[in-house]
Amino acid sequence: MNHRRARAAHHAHRLRDLHRRILESPVGLGWNRARRMELMHRAMGFAALGFLTLVPLLIVVAAADPASGEGFARWLGEALGVSESSQEEVRDLFGVPDEALQRTTAFGLAALTVFGLTFGSVVQTGYERVWDLPTARWHTMWRHVVWLALLIFALVAFVNNPVPEDAGWLGYAGALLDLIGTFVFFWLSQRLLLGGRVRWRALLPGAVTTALAMLGLRIFSQLVFSPLIASNAVTYGPFGTVLxxxxxLVGVGVVVYGGALVGRLIHERRTERRIRSDFGLP
Incomplete structure (x- = not known):
């Protein structure tokens, strides 16, 4: 009986030790922090608010851009990386851009801008939760204006400089430039929305992981979302495209917040290793 109890105690000790190692591992830390900051909940809020507040503003901005050609539908199609047939469904969903521009009043445009700034505030709150920072004061709201302008500029630059599929090595160079541009945008976004409370060097890993994750999401969209748009449009009509x-957009929210969270973990690991090396610790 004592032998069985000893074996059971040894087994329980090994399980506790394994559980502790998992919790202290990068994966365990990332999981716990993602759960603590409610990553999926924030990503779903990101998607809902983005569709309700940011998309209407981008529709009007894209309609005012003479080089965009097909307006916001083209912007969204390029971001999704979907096929031509799926882009047709997106165009049908968002209608004719000229009508959106002609029917928008100055008051309506101002209201859309306010809604867009609200979306920037949501992104800032998510970044603050990633870094366990208090909410910024009201007088820093000017940063939302700058961030919104930066976002629109980045979208215009990305969509109006598409990479042809048969461009050869130029296509790879264009894709690399898009990746670098995405990295710079998210690096600036974190620094701007956090009000300079986190150093550039600490934000660097998060910008890199977010840019790479956005590239992965675009590839995933080409493989999964593109055929889903075509099939859902037949089954559910325009509502299927919206789904x-x-x-x-939920995936984009996960990438934006999750990339910043992974970047913080990488920064902390690098800092810990540097401290151990400076003090000669194992």
Whole structure:
């Protein structure tokens, strides 16, 4: 009986030790912090608010851009990386851009801008939760204006400089430039929305992981969301396209917040290793 109890105690000790190692591992730390900051909940809020507040503003901005050609539908199609048939469904969903521009009043444009700034505030709150920072004071709201302008500029630059599929090595160079541009945007976004409370060097890993994750999401969209748009449009009509776009926006929210969270973990690991090396610790 004592032998069995000893074996049971030894087994329980090994399980506790394994559980502790998992919790202290990068994966365990990332999981606990993602759960503590309610990552999926924030990503779903990101998608809902993005569709309700940011998309209407981008529709009007894209309609005012003479080089965009097909307006916001083209912007969204390029971001999703979907096929031509799926882009047709997106165009049908968002209608004719000229009508959106002609029917928008100055008051309506101002209201859309306010809604867009609200979305920037949501992104800032998510970044603050990633870094366990208090909410910024009201007088820093000017940063939302700068961030919104930066976002629109980045979208215009990305969509109006597409990479042809048969461009050869130029296509790879263009894709690399898009990746670098995405990295710079998210690096600036974190620094700007956090009000300079986190150093550039600490934000660097998060910008890199977010840019790479956005590239992965675009490839995933080409493989999964593109055929889903075509099939859902037949089954559910325009509502099916909305469901796929909303799912994609949830994925973008996970990438934006999750990339910053992974970046913080990488920064902390690098800092810990540097401290151990400076003090000669194992």
């Amino acid at each position: 796929v776009i909303q799912s994609w």
